[in-house]
Amino acid sequence: MTATRTRDIKATVQLVHLLQTAGADVVRIAVDSREDAAAIADIRRETSTNLSIDLQENYRLAELVAPHADKIRYNPGHLYHHERGRPWRDKVRWLADLAGEFGCALRVGVNCGSVDPDQREQFAADDSIGPMLASAWEHCMALDAYGFDQYCVSLKDSDPNKVIDLNRRFAAQRPDVPLHLGVTEAGMPPEGIIKTRIAFEQLIGQGIGDTIRVSLTVPNEEKGEEIRVGREILADIQAGRVRSVVRFDSNGLNIISCPSCSRVENEAFVQLAQQVKQMTAYAASHRITIAVMGCRVNGPGETDDADLGLWCGPHYVNLKRGTEPLGAFPYDQVLSRLKTELDALIAEQRRAESAL
Numbered sequence: 001m002t003a004t005r006t007r008d009i010k011a012t013v014q015l016v017h018l019l020q021t022a023g024a025d026v027v028r029i030a031v032d033s034r035e036d037a038a039a040i041a042d043i044r045r046e047t048s049t050n051l052s053i054d055l056q057e058n059y060r061l062a063e064l065v066a067p068h069a070d071k072i073r074y075n076p077g078h079l080y081h082h083e084r085g086r087p088w089r090d091k092v093r094w095l096a097d098l099a100g101e102f103g104c105a106l107r108v109g110v111n112c113g114s115v116d117p118d119q120r121e122q123f124a125a126d127d128s129i130g131p132m133l134a135s136a137w138e139h140c141m142a143l144d145a146y147g148f149d150q151y152c153v154s155l156k157d158s159d160p161n162k163v164i165d166l167n168r169r170f171a172a173q174r175p176d177v178p179l180h181l182g183v184t185e186a187g188m189p190p191e192g193i194i195k196t197r198i199a200f201e202q203l204i205g206q207g208i209g210d211t212i213r214v215s216l217t218v219p220n221e222e223k224g225e226e227i228r229v230g231r232e233i234l235a236d237i238q239a240g241r242v243r244s245v246v247r248f249d250s251n252g253l254n255i256i257s258c259p260s261c262s263r264v265e266n267e268a269f270v271q272l273a274q275q276v277k278q279m280t281a282y283a284a285s286h287r288i289t290i291a292v293m294g295c296r297v298n299g300p301g302e303t304d305d306a307d308l309g310l311w312c313g314p315h316y317v318n319l320k321r322g323t324e325p326l327g328a329f330p331y332d333q334v335l336s337r338l339k340t341e342l343d344a345l346i347a348e349q350r351r352a353e354s355a356l
């Protein structure tokens with residue numbers, strides 16, 4: 001996936017070429033605005049690779065990108081943002097008609113950080129898998145009802161164990177629907193690679209999955225690493241060199257970070273994620289999750305399940321502890337506040353352990 005500003009055509013084309021040269025068969029590009037959508041026509045002219053266009057909240061942008069796209073990804077959890085009075089089924093039908101007209105595929109992209117609120121209400125607060133599956137299934141049924149069969153589904157979570165459960169359960173019910181696999185916000189290498197490998201080995205080893213994406217928090221010039229890692233995992237599975245036999249055990253410090261995309265508002269994000277990893281190394285044995293996200297749009301939701309969450313704005317980094325906002329801090333000050341919060345969490349854990 002590209003992580004440049006999509007409307008920056010030169011930089012985006014450069015990254016598309018880098019990914020294609022690294023061996024990507026499909027490159028995903030996010031569109032957030034009419035400017036982004038308009039840029040897709042120019043980007044299309046500069047590359048022959050398959051382009052998957054990622055609609056964020058504004059699903060109507062599909063009509064601008066469909067003539068240039070090989071695939072359009074929509075997120076069922078984002079369809080309610082625009083035209084709230086229009087039923088989601090109408091929106092999906094409109095997307096399916098558009099995709100059919102221009103010969104593109106659709107991906108129903110369900111993501112743990114932005115699940116359809118209507119589905120979430122139907123399940124217990126601690127059940128994150130149920131609403132994701134229900135959302136995917138109901139969208140499949142809707143597309144089936146409209147006679148549109150050029151679609152696939154993805155069910156992504158930052159926890160590889162959940163990715164395995166989600167995709168196994170989906171595949172058991174809908175073995176006819178192609179699955180795109182990925183561990184979202186897997187983080188930086190090597191942890192991000194390990195999480196992805198665990199999920200892919202367990203799923204692809206059982207014949208589940210049709211396309212893959214590896215998400216790593218790395219600078220743009222190193223994005224080819226995502227492709228290299230993905231192909232290496234596939235080659236290893238094919239050759240029987242499978243390394244994971246147990247479930248992912250996050251008994252220690254777990255840092256999740258997004259792979260970045262066109263929404264990143266400050267290029268210091270990747271460096272910040274790396275600094276967080278270095279600064280928190282002393283807490284490796286503590287069962288604490290820290291989430292580092294690249295933007296203000298998805299950052300607040302995607303950090304909900306973390307003990308400490310950071311998400312980047314143009315000039316400030318927002319910090320929260322659990323669901324409690326702690327404020328926005330300049331990039332050069334956020335680490336010291338993060339350390340204060342981390343130390344407090346560790347002290348709490350120690351008190352709880354000594355009280356047992």
Ligand code: SF4
Binds near residue numbers: 262264293302
């Ligand atoms: S958190 Fe924001 S910047 Fe990071 S991948 Fe998601 S949308 Fe892109």
